[in-house]
Amino acid sequence: MNKSVLLLLLAIAATEVAAALPADCSVTDANGVRRVMQPNGELLAAQCYQCHGDQGRSLGEIDSIGGKSAGDLYGDLREFKSNGKADIMSLQARAYRDCELYAIAQYLSTLPNQGD
Amino acid sequence: MDRRTFVKKLGLGTVASAAVAGTLAKADSGSAAATAPEPFEIVVVGGGFGGASVAKYIALWGGAAVKVTLVDSNAAHVSCILSNLVLNNQKTLANLTFPLVKAAEKYQFAFKQGAVAGMGAELNGSRFIALADGSKIYFDKLVLSPGIDFDFPRGMVQNGWTDTNTPFPHAWKAGLQTNNLRDQLKMLPGGGKARVVMTIPPKPYRCPPGPYERACLIADYLKNKKGGGKLFVLDANPAIQAEPVNFGKAFSGLYKGIIEYQPNAAVNAVSAAAAFNPRLALPQDKTINVSYTGALPANPIGSGQKFHLINVIPKQKAADLLFGTDFRHLLGGKAWAGVHIDTYQSLYDNDVYVIGDAHDSVQPKAGHIANSEAKVCADALLRHLQLRPARVMPDEAPVTNSACFSPITASTASFLTAGYRYNPALDTMEKIAAASGEAEQINSDNYKMMLAWANNLFAEVF
Numbered sequence: 160m161n162k163s164v165l166l167l168l169l170a171i172a173a174t175e176v177a178a179a180l181p182a183d184c185s186v187t188d189a190n191g192v193r194r195v196m197q198p199n200g201e202l203l204a205a206q207c208y209q210c211h212g213d214q215g216r217s218l219g220e221i222d223s224i225g226g227k228s229a230g231d232l233y234g235d236l237r238e239f240k241s242n243g244k245a246d247i248m249s250l251q252a253r254a255y256r257d258c259e260l261y262a263i264a265q266y267l268s269t270l271p272n273q274g275d
Numbered sequence: 276m277d278r279r280t281f282v283k284k285l286g287l288g289t290v291a292s293a294a295v296a297g298t299l300a301k302a303d304s305g306s307a308a309a310t311a312p313e314p315f316e317i318v319v320v321g322g323g324f325g326g327a328s329v330a331k332y333i334a335l336w337g338g339a340a341v342k343v344t345l346v347d348s349n350a351a352h353v354s355c356i357l358s359n360l361v362l363n364n365q366k367t368l369a370n371l372t373f374p375l376v377k378a379a380e381k382y383q384f385a386f387k388q389g390a391v392a393g394m395g396a397e398l399n400g401s402r403f404i405a406l407a408d409g410s411k412i413y414f415d416k417l418v419l420s421p422g423i424d425f426d427f428p429r430g431m432v433q434n435g436w437t438d439t440n441t442p443f444p445h446a447w448k449a450g451l452q453t454n455n456l457r458d459q460l461k462m463l464p465g466g467g468k469a470r471v472v473m474t475i476p477p478k479p480y481r482c483p484p485g486p487y488e489r490a491c492l493i494a495d496y497l498k499n500k501k502g503g504g505k506l507f508v509l510d511a512n513p514a515i516q517a518e519p520v521n522f523g524k525a526f527s528g529l530y531k532g533i534i535e536y537q538p539n540a541a542v543n544a545v546s547a548a549a550a551f552n553p554r555l556a557l558p559q560d561k562t563i564n565v566s567y568t569g570a571l572p573a574n575p576i577g578s579g580q581k582f583h584l585i586n587v588i589p590k591q592k593a594a595d596l597l598f599g600t601d602f603r604h605l606l607g608g609k610a611w612a613g614v615h616i617d618t619y620q621s622l623y624d625n626d627v628y629v630i631g632d633a634h635d636s637v638q639p640k641a642g643h644i645a646n647s648e649a650k651v652c653a654d655a656l657l658r659h660l661q662l663r664p665a666r667v668m669p670d671e672a673p674v675t676n677s678a679c680f681s682p683i684t685a686s687t688a689s690f691l692t693a694g695y696r697y698n699p700a701l702d703t704m705e706k707i708a709a710a711s712g713e714a715e716q717i718n719s720d721n722y723k724m725m726l727a728w729a730n731n732l733f734a735e736v737f
């Protein structure tokens with residue numbers, strides 16, 4: 160593969176990541192300007208640790224979530240949010256905008272992996 | 276904090292004030308004054324679920340720019356969470372006791388044991404809290420998470436009655452009273468003869484489902500260990516305050532014939548002939564004076580009736596500390612401290628923050644959410660010190676969550692969870708209906724999850 164094809168592929172991959180940003184990340188500010196919101200993933204993710212353990216490192220039966228892939232985490236969170244169930248995780252997922260779930264998944268993926 | 280100190284602490288003396296927030300506290304090698312700025316001094320009072328958590332996160336997120344000191348009157352915090360399980364011998368106080376020195380080591384802040392008695396300022400403007408032994412601890416920002424204290428009904432507290440021998444242990448702060456209540460339960464007569472009363476305070480009080488959970492555990496104990504008996508549950512509120520479906524089911528199903536639930540029942544006074552003596556049989560000598568503010572129940576309790584055990588959970592207010600002369604202004608005339616709910620900064624004092632049970636909001640007074648509030652507060656406090664960029668809305672609307680697991684028997688549980696989100700237009704934390712609810716079933720899976728949750732929460736805080 161020559162270098163320009165590689166760059167092109169990288170560029171496509173990059174736009175795909177950008178395109179994967181949840182639609183509700185787009186907000187209109189007080190001046191009527193559209194912009195992409197940037198939730199604080201570190202703070203939001205910390206709200207998972209009461210149940211999932213410090214830094215997403217669980218001691219017992221509840222899943223560890225630190226260091227998992229952002230894509231998997233975001234997929235799981237979206238699934239919890241939309242599954243219509245009333246367990247704690249499904250209820251909690253409904254507290255957040257998709258954009259926030261995305262930021263949570265991104266942040267958690269940067270933490271050390273704990274295995275399962 | 277005066278502006279000169281603030282600038283000094285930020286290392287801004289000769290540095291352009293346009294320096295990027297977040298790098299401010301680091302020494303600026305390009306400036307003439309290349310010495311590292313002094314860290315901000317943050318003092319946290321109360322090493323419970325709110326205080327230990329906020330100390331941890333300010334230290335973690337503030338790094339070298341802050342020096343965090345946690346102060347508590349006790350060397351260790353005894354968790355109320357799971358403390359009802361001491362009553363039926365599933366846990367001991369030792370299982371629920373967390374030395375604060377260890378938490379401080381683990382999460383890198385300083386711990387000082389001492390009872391906070393006052394707050395003041397030196398002539399140069401430096402502010403401090405004063406401990407009972409007269410020593411002072413200086414602060415730039417102060418976070419209070421001192422929990423609750425009580426308004427006792429007449430007769431509940433008397434000279435000579437201690438946590439160990441009071442005939443009326445509330446056990447609503449975990450500790451010696453929890454063991455006292457456990458021992459009184461153990462000494463109840465068998466053969467279905469035990470006559471017990473429990474009272475639930477008017478809201479708001481610590482842990483909305485907690486009293487109903489305790490009622491279930493006492494009823495379970497009577498049923499399985501004492502051949503039955505009678506438990507009158509007197510609720511000052513008009514209805515069950517949390518998990519009404521599951522507790523309602525337990526009261527009228529599982530514990531039918533044992534629990535008699537009476538709403539709109541306010542306790543005025545209690546009396547006992549003597550202190551609790553674990554070496555003597557538990558006497559049926561206690562009386563209670565109740566006002567029914569709604570329709571009279573089928574079997575109203577009169578002052579002539581005598582009981583073996585009366586467990587009054589008294590009416591609650593912010594910790595006594597906040598009613599002291601130097602702190603009272605933080606209450607604004609109310610029973611709880613008034614705060615800007617998106618930051619927990621006091622409405623009345625910019626250098627002070629109040630989180631946990633002691634603050635005034637629609638969020639429940641509970642440990643899990645006190646930890647959640649602590650994170651929002653730590654983040655906001657660091658922003659106020661310009662150690663993090665200013666908050667942008669709606670990107671960073673504070674979100675908090677709550678979870679309470681309630682044992683219903685010795686092997687099953689229910690749960691309650693809720694989410695709250697800051698609404699800037701109304702300046703309030705709003706309960707998110709879609710994220711809130713009680714368990715669909717009472718079962719043993721919930722019981723297992725309860726223990727797993729508590730272990731993670733304990734390790735996250737302590």
Ligand SMILES: Cc1cc2nc3c(=O)[nH]c(=O)nc-3n(C[C@H](O)[C@H](O)[C@H](O)COP(=O)(O)OP(=O)(O)OC[C@H]3O[C@@H](n4cnc5c(N)ncnc54)[C@H](O)[C@@H]3O)c2cc1C
Binds near residue numbers: 391641681
């Ligand atoms: C039976 C029971 C069951 C519960 N179950 C749950 C549950 O399942 N889930 C849940 O989320 N919550 C539960 N809770 C509620 C939870 O325990 C409290 O809401 C939580 O502890 C509040 O945290 P806090 O930081 O506000 O206060 P606390 O945790 O009470 O901490 C206050 C600290 O401040 C210290 N202090 C007070 N005054 C001073 C002073 N003047 N100087 C120095 N130190 C001082 C105290 O020593 C104490 O360590 C339960 C409570 C009870 C009673």
